[in-house]
Amino acid sequence: MSAESRLLVTAAPHVGSTDSTPRIMWTVVATLLPLLAAGTWFFGPGVLLVVAAAVAGAVLPEHFFGRRGALGDGSAAITGLLLGLTLPPGLPLWMAFVGGAFGIAFGKLVFGGLGQNVFNPALVGRAFLQAAFPVAITTWPAATEEWMTLRGDLFATPLMSAAADTVTAATPLGLMKFEGTGTEVLELFFGQTGGSIGETSALLILVCGAYLALKRYLDWRIPVSVFLTTAVFAGALHLLNPEYPGPLFMLFSGGLVLGAIFMATDMVTSPVTTKGAWIFGAGIGFLVVVIRVWGGLAEGVMYAILLMNALVPFINRVTQPRVFGQRPKEDAS
Amino acid sequence: MSDLFWILLSAMVVNNFTLALFLGLCPFMGVSSRVDTALRMGLANVFVLVLTSLSAWTLNTFVLPYAPYLRLISFIVVIASLVQIVEMAVKKLSPALFRQLGIFLPLITTNCAILGLAIFQTNRGYGLFEGLFFAVGAGLGLTLALVLMASIRESTELSDVPEVTRGTGLVLIIAGTLSLAFMGFAGLLSAA
Amino acid sequence: MSAATSPPNAPTNAPENVQARPEVSSWRLVATLALAGALSGLMLVSVHQWTQPAIQAHKAEVLRTAVLEVLGGPETYETLYVIDGALTATVPDGTDVRTLEAVYAGVGPDGALDGFAVPAARPGFQDVVSLIFGYDAATGTLRGMKVLGNKETPGLGDRIEKDTAFTAQFDGTAVPLIGVKPGRGSGADGEIDTITGATISSRTVIVAINEALDRVRPLLDAYVNAREAEAAR
Amino acid sequence: MNTAFLRSFLHGVHPPESKHLTAAKAIRRLPFPDELVLPLSQHAGQPARAIVKPGDRVERGDKIADADGWVSSPVHASAAGTVVDIELQPHSSGSYKTAIRIAVEPHSAQIPRPRVIPDWHGLSGDELIEAVRQGGVVGLGGAAFPTHVKLKPPEGRAIERLVLNGCECEPYLTTDHRTMVEYPERVHLGLRIMMRCLGAKRALIGVENNKPDAIEALRRTKPDDLEVEILGLTVKYPQGAEKMLIKALIDREVPEGGLPLDVGVVVQNVASVATIAEVFETGLPLIERIVTVTGPGIRRPENLIVPVGTRIRHLIDACGGLTDDAAEVVLGGPMMGTALGDLDAPVMKGTTGVVVLTEADVRGRVTHPCIRCGRCLEACPVFLNPQLLGSLAGKGRLDAMGDNHLGLCMVCGCCSYVCPSNIPLSQMFGAAKTDLRRKAQRETLRGDAAGANA
């Protein structure tokens, strides 16, 4: 009876589903890698360095100040990767590192680490970079002749500015906002445009997102709600005044697809209720259009998500589910 | 009209009274731990701000051109007395409303948002309607910041915040992040 | 900040306080406050008297520097107020000049008009951008532009004030102004290169000037004509 | 939306069914053990009161403990033998509880005393209920609630429908399944008797679609005059919970804090119903039951019919013993059953099965912080917010948990099952419910004391 001597006595339930938090997180990491590969394809090998710097920035503080073994759950790696994918290809590496470190330290560790934070750490890091280095973060180096050539001034000395002589190219949203020129939707869809490392190919992001949604590692309601709201709102504005960009342009330009699929759906910082998820997504879509159309910035996805992150506790509060038997069906019908 | 709207929107989100101008920090830090209280505090603030705007305009138009050095003192005295009177009137006319908002009124009178509004309005030379829109925008901005902060604090109350960061430090970091997020509204309805 | 939130170690009604002081009659309260008010009024008036000249002188100096800078030349200027859709240097009695819109006419050594300095303001990226620009009614060109107040992003938007490469463009440019991306202009007159990364802020300046000119140009022209007619007479 | 194919409730989970181990195995009768342990507390409510003393000789079917109050149930000797002692014995709850220990007569033929079997046709409702009560019948689905209590609704409450629970939604278990397949007539007879007790005109039997042979057997043997409908239900856990079953079958929600009879329904387990039929067929009380001994940690899984009071060890030995990698022995299903620390605990009236899990099956024990994925909300069959409740529990905020409808929680385990961070939500809720109940009791006591003083 050797088996009997080491019998467990635990409380019910005694079985559990096979999904685990680290597994979810590492799967997300895996689905982000194709985006990184695509970014490398479009912008050259330099982007690998930028993303690596962002990941290092995120992982180091988590390792030294986070829970013991917190790196194992993979969430810091996601933060670093996501941040890296939203950066311009030629950003000095030290800035990418600062962004990752700030995002993890002030977006996550001060709240108590995984699961406790209110704002998406990657976006906190991104917003900090945007506010701290407004020029560098909006400098989009133009394509070079050689794929292997590094773009921008990646190796600027820490704390020092990047060399200023970079040849820049505009993003589709910048062209639309400041020069009133549009870009072909197909180009946007397949990614033949300028922009951040990971946000150019809407098609690839959608495929990766669909895989995660099928595995139920992300809540499909959030991106669907974001896309619907953006399309409807932008479409209505476009109908009223054709000078405003059309819904397809709105959907596939900038970081909307990346943000809606990989950032808005961060479980920790999105609502837990299904009704809440719809509201959350709609809020993001609405704010994105407002900021892009009437705001002073070309891109608003990051801010839209951060603002809605702030609203999440409130959304959760007002969308508590109706409990079983609280209002019997026959009364309602 | 669009100027009035810009004034309202600017005070509410672009240059949010609390998150960009640091006015009304006392209630922001002190009364922001429960959403209900924060909401009522915010609405009471809207009310007092509108009163303030009216009195500041009256003083600026009819009294202060003759004695500009009395500006600060007269603002304080007039606003405090006016709020006191209104408080008594509300208590008498609508005890229900008083229970909801009344307890905050004395707290608000000497709050920096109130005096700040009066002074900003004066410095910018706002007229009556501009002042009113400014006051409503500022009040709504304050309410927005208060409610956001309160709901976030209610949720962090349930998380395992490290002892080192617990308290005002964390509240300030959250406020900083909110302030970062509100930078997204920069340039709203501006030129071009 | 609220009077009611005194620090915890400061009991507002310390018992010894209450016991030490007997009930005070209300007239004494009123009298004390009135006395205190009078005293503080007295103090303020004297400080006011003492500081006011310096404050006024500084304000005038700031304005003078700005006007002379954007007009780039004249030795003096005179202030003109917009009253009933016309410019006039004299104000009816009892009018508060601070409520009136003003433009400043440069006066050359010979007493002839030498351009106008026109203030303008418009919401920018963060807050209202206020500026003054010099305009030559005779040639329809600008003489210069100076930003007086802005809260734009430091190091980016605030280059509209600090970047001489940007501000220098306004000297001698025909109006209306057109903002173009640096290096993308067609070379036409009136084109202003915007600041990369601060398009909104630079455009605010351009639009503010265009708007202000649209509004005051008829007045300026009328004033110039009237003045010429007067001189001819 | 209540189509025959999709008939079910909202939310819930789909744990692997794992019923193939025993689903096709006919019920086998186990030889009598040498010793029986009959706890006085085998049912919900007051424990029974022993009416024998050590040394007494008892025959099979003799009453040895009497019900102590209305919500209580008598206990009968499940084999002939001698009362050895009345003492503390291992109990499935994990603690030791008072039990009557009987040394089984090795050579007895185990034939009960001759008795008059009551003819149910001639009995009134109240007489039937009394007979059920004397038979010691309790719910055999696990909760062991005395059946006679359910058969006597408060005055003036009409029962429109009787619902029979044949879901057996817990993974692994097949006792109800085998009962329905092998004794469908008994189910129908018990049903008929119960409908008479309750005055109900109609009955529904809900069976999950993973037991087509049970549905077929019940339909084949359905008496023509009995107004009963056998309905297949989409497989989902916890369909066997009363409220879920009612929702699935007649699309009504039992009000919060209410009972099924608030929507005109009484729910009974099929095995209990079959037992009632047995009481009136044989005159014997509830002294034996069907137990599924199964799981990957058992060598030869089986469905056994065993005397109540048989030690679990005896069952396990009869099924070939534990495998080397056996990790946890669970009484009842793996979702709501209790883990057994001492294999000497006896089979009780409510013991549906013995499930032996291996290391590979048990829920992981490494917990991670909650990532607010919301899966628990989508799993909770009563639409609670386990994420919020869990955070509140972590901070010890009992009252706030109560305000968030903790009372509705059935501790079904769905939230814990789906939680990717392995947070023991359901476990915390169970503990919190107990704490809340104790607190309420204390307050009532204090209130009573204050009232007495005044």
Added chain:
Amino acid sequence: MKATTPSQDLLRGVWRENPVLVQMLGLCPALAVTNTVENSLAMGIATFFVLLGSSLLVALLKRFIPNEIRISAYILIIATFVTIADMGLEALVPDVHKALGAFIALIVVNCMILGRQEAFASKRSVVRSLLDAIGSGTGFVIALFLMGAFREIVGMGSFLGIPLFGDGYEPWVVMILPPGGFLTLGTLLIGLSWFQRRRKEAADGGTAKNGAVQEGSVA
């Protein structure tokens, strides 16, 4: 109130009961105008002046001010001094006055000042009140200076307008913007709390856990 020695009166406000960093009073100016060292110092000195002046006056006049109207009288006195400071700054250093804007007038509602009157000047001798005002005022200036120095050095790469790192320095613009104010003060407070815990742990023999390392939590 506990009896205190004059040196305690003087030193208490400087660090142990620092108005901004410990008592969280006067946060509004501490955040709003500390984007450069110059502004911080100007604000600190103006506040110092108002605190000193009003403490002196309150301590002198405390016998003549009836208890019932003391708050109004204090506010009147404070407002008078603020207006004087406002006009004085405008006359003497107009550029700084422009940078501080409305926040000079807002010194009136700085609860630190009213708090000191209520807690100290209205009950103690003139000399003691002055010592207390000097202490608290210094503490306020120190806190503002710390904030201003950090924000200016990181946000502009300079100290009092003197560049520290040469031309190539990339300024962290965010530090001189509103979020930088919140983040700086928040970081400062967290740093202080960490420092105090370290000291307390050292005093306790180092038995307590490091607060930054949280145990694996449940929910």
